[in-house]
Amino acid sequence: MEEARxxxxxxxxxxxxxxxxxxxxxxxxxxLLLRLVGNPEDARELLQETYLSAYRNLDxxxxxxAFSTWVYRIATNHALMRFRKKNPETVGLDEIPxxxxxxxxxxxxxxxxxxxKEAVLQKEIRGLLNRAILDxxxxxxxxxxxxxxxxxxxxxxxxxxxxxxxxxxxxLHRARLFLRxxxxxxxxxxxxxxxxxx
Amino acid sequence: MTRKLSCRxxxxxxxxxxxxxxxxxxxEEIEAHMQGCNPCVAFLNTLKKTVVLVRxxxxxxxxxxxxxxDLHRFLRDRCKDDGPGKES
Ligand SMILES: [Zn+2]
Numbered sequence: 001m002e003e004a005r006x007x008x009x010x011x012x013x014x015x016x017x018x019x020x021x022x023x024x025x026x027x028x029x030x031x032l033l034l035r036l037v038g039n040p041e042d043a044r045e046l047l048q049e050t051y052l053s054a055y056r057n058l059d060x061x062x063x064x065x066a067f068s069t070w071v072y073r074i075a076t077n078h079a080l081m082r083f084r085k086k087n088p089e090t091v092g093l094d095e096i097p098x099x100x101x102x103x104x105x106x107x108x109x110x111x112x113x114x115x116x117k118e119a120v121l122q123k124e125i126r127g128l129l130n131r132a133i134l135d136x137x138x139x140x141x142x143x144x145x146x147x148x149x150x151x152x153x154x155x156x157x158x159x160x161x162x163x164x165x166x167x168x169x170x171x172l173h174r175a176r177l178f179l180r181x182x183x184x185x186x187x188x189x190x191x192x193x194x195x196x197x198x
Numbered sequence: 199m200t201r202k203l204s205c206r207x208x209x210x211x212x213x214x215x216x217x218x219x220x221x222x223x224x225x226e227e228i229e230a231h232m233q234g235c236n237p238c239v240a241f242l243n244t245l246k247k248t249v250v251l252v253r254x255x256x257x258x259x260x261x262x263x264x265x266x267x268d269l270h271r272f273l274r275d276r277c278k279d280d281g282p283g284k285e286s
Contacts, residue, residue: 109241120251
C-alpha cells in the first residue's frame with residue numbers, strides 16, 4: 001500500500017497501518033540512532049520513544065515530506081534531548097578543536113594514500129571512523145550524520161535540528177575538519193612530501 | 199576578479215565547494231587558486247576523502263530481530279488504547 005494511504009489509515013485509528021509504517025522505516029531510524037548515540041541499548045530505547053511520539057503526533061504530520069524524514073526529525077530530537085539530560089554542557093558546544101590555518105600551514109599538508117571506498121571495508125578503519133564521529137559534540141555529530149551519512153539536504157537537516165541553514169553549513173564544515181584531523185595521522189602518506197600552505 | 203584568494207579563504211569555503219553550494223564565480227576563483235597551490239589541492243583531496251569515508255562508515259543497519267519484536271510489542275501496549283494523535 002502507498003505510504004500516504006497508510007498514514008491516512010493510521011490517523012483514522014488503524015493500528016495495523018501504523019505498524020506497517022514502522023516496519024518500513026525502523027531499520028533506517030535504528031541505524032540513525034545507533035550512529036547518534038553509539039550504543040545499542042540507548043538506540044533501542046530511543047527507537048521506542050521515537051515511534052511512540054510519532055504515533056501520538058500523527059495529526060501533526062503534514063504529509064509534504066516522506067514519513068521517514070518526519071520520523072528522522074523526531075528521532076534526532078529525542079537523541080539530543082537525552083544528551084541534554086546526561087551532559088547539558090556539551091550539547092550546544094560552539095567551539096570544537098579544529099586546526100587553524102596557521103597550524104595547518106606550519107605542519108604542511110600531505111595527501112592520503114587510500115581509496116576511501118575500499119578503506120571503509122576494513123573493520124579497523126570503520127572503528128576508527130565511528131570513534132571519531134562519537135568524539136564530536138552531539139549537535140555537530142547530528143549535523144554530520146544527517147548530512148553526510150544519511151544524505152539529507154542542508155534544508156532538511158536545518159528543519160530536523162531546528163537551526164538555520166547557515167548554522168548547518170558552519171557546523172558541517174567544522175565537523176569535517178575535526179574528522180579529517182582525527183583521521184590524518186592514520187592516513188598520511190608515508191613519503192615525506194608535506195607541503196606548506198601560504 | 200579583483201584580487202587573489204588566500205589559502206585561508208580557500209580553507210573556509212572548502213566544504214561548501216565540495217557540496218557545490220558556492221557561487222560559480224567563487225568556484226572559478228577557487229579552481230584558479232588550486233592550479234598554483236599544491237597544499238590546497240592536498241587539503242581538498244583529503245577533505246573529500248573524509249566525506250566519502252564518513253558516508254560509507256556505517257554498515258547498512260538492519261534492525262536486529264529482537265529489537266524489532268520489542269518495538270512492536272511496546273507500541274501495541276502503549277498505543278492501542280489511546281488512538282493516534284493524542285499527545286499526553
Ligand atoms: Zn592555497
